[in-house]
Amino acid sequence: MPVMTEPKLIAGNANKSLASAIARRMSMHRGMSVSLLNARVERFNDQEVYVEVYDNVRGEDMYIIQPTSNPANDNLMELLIITDALRRSSANRITAVIPYFGYARQDRRAKARTPISAKLVANLLTEAGVDRVLTMDLHAAQIQGFFDVPVDNLYAAPIFAMDVEHQFRGRLDNVTIVSPDVGGVARARELAKRIGCALAIVDKRREKAGEIAEMTVIGDVEGQTCIIVDDICDTAGTLVKAADLLLDKGAAEVHAYITHGVLSGPAVERVTKSRMKSLVITDSIEPTAAVKAAPNIRIVPTAPIFAQAILNIWNGNSVSSLFETETLQPIYEGLYPRP
Structure with a gap:
């Protein structure tokens, strides 16, 4: 059964323009305004990450839009701390929307005495309170198995x-x-x-x-x-x-x-x-x-496919339907009109 609450978006500092574009796209699909949650994601003088969410998120279906790109460690910490803030504020479900999954190239032990950092990141996200991950073109498909929560891997x-x-x-x-x-x-x-x-x-x-x-x-x-x-x-x-x-x-x-x-x-x-x-x-x-x-x-742009994927997750519909060109064609109609 679809959840009754509206999907709520929050963004870190990694790619705010994409987050805003996803919100605009969701507004078009929903026929009602979807905006980013009002929040502070800042740094103290010693570069500690500080997060404060101003809007009520109790019982809400939350989507954190945050690629873990350069600077990878800072953006990953933002994602983890935003997740913790939402979990402690009684959000119902937290989906990490990670358009680019950093550390994905460290998916196996290529040499002795080296880490499997992608697995460590998966553990950190799960322990922080992420219920689901939405990403695109993981460097290695097996990374989906590193998580103990559902992972939706979109394709470009x-x-x-x-x-x-x-x-x-x-x-x-x-x-x-x-x-x-x-x-x-x-x-x-x-x-x-x-x-x-x-x-x-x-x-x-x-x-x-x-x-x-x-x-x-x-x-x-x-x-x-x-x-x-x-x-x-x-x-x-x-x-x-x-x-x-x-x-x-x-x-x-x-x-x-x-x-x-x-x-x-x-x-x-x-x-x-x-x-x-x-x-x-x-x-x-x-x-x-x-x-x-x-x-x-x-x-x-990837905003059209991420916006539709978020709506499909929220509605309990198939995400794999977005793997087909026929499904994406109407979403990208303005960019790629039918011949």
């Missing part, structure tokens, strides 16, 4: 499929989807299947962490418009090298679709100066001024 693939079909309309026959490594083949194959395109793989061999010794292309990219697909772009070093390799192998042009634009350090400069035509990212992480100003970086 259907959004990217609509964008690719819109941007490359009339020339999809010459498009090849490329995975930048063997580990991302399933993600690239999913997008290739959605738009009916060929698939290629960039196989890379590392001598040590952060240094790529050799890269080879598996598949024919001669004369093709190549689209590199991945979940995270951090320093963009691998992405730019993969683009160069594809062009050297005869690709006509190279684009990239990345869910989470971490884009730290020299990433924006590398992308701007690269031979790639464009880099498309989502707004799961708050884009910096440099990212917004970059001429070949474009941002697609």
Whole structure:
């Protein structure tokens, strides 16, 4: 049975623009105003996080919108402390909406005497009082099993499929989807299947962490418009090298679709100066001024899918229905009109 209380949103400081966009989208779907809860999320002089919620949340269905992006530790602590504040204020259910799940790359012990930090973060969230997690494109699917509460993992693939079909309309026959490594083949194959395109793989061999010794292309990219697909772009070093390799192998042009634009350090400069035509990212992480100003970086919104997912959770409806392009098409109608 659907809960009778209205969904209530609260945001940390990690991505307030996305939180506001989700609230506006929910207002459109609900036909009534949905706004962010009135609260303080601040720092003391020693950088301790302090939270004060001004509105009554007793018995409410709460949704905390907070990606744990850079600075990851600060944003994670905000999420934990907001959760504790809501739990101690007698909120009925608390859903952590984490568009970008930080520490997801530490999902296993790759070497001796190393942590599994993604599991630790899952434990922290559960112990703080989170009842459910809503996220997008987890770096490793098994992270869902780290939680003892339900986890809804949305996918950017259907959004990217609509964008690719819109941007490359009339020339999809010459498009090849490329995975930048063997580990991302399933993600690239999913997008290739959605738009009916060929698939290629960039196989890379590392001598040590952060240094790529050799890269080879598996598949024919001669004369093709190549689209590199991945979940995270951090320093963009691998992405730019993969683009160069594809062009050297005869690709006509190279684009990239990345869910989470971490884009730290020299990433924006590398992308701007690269031979790639464009880099498309989502707004799961708050884009910096440099990212917004970059001429070949474009941002697609995630507010429509997160707003609908929150409403589906609140109503007790299926979230997996949002994995299908047919379901998302009406939600993104303004951006990607039907041909």
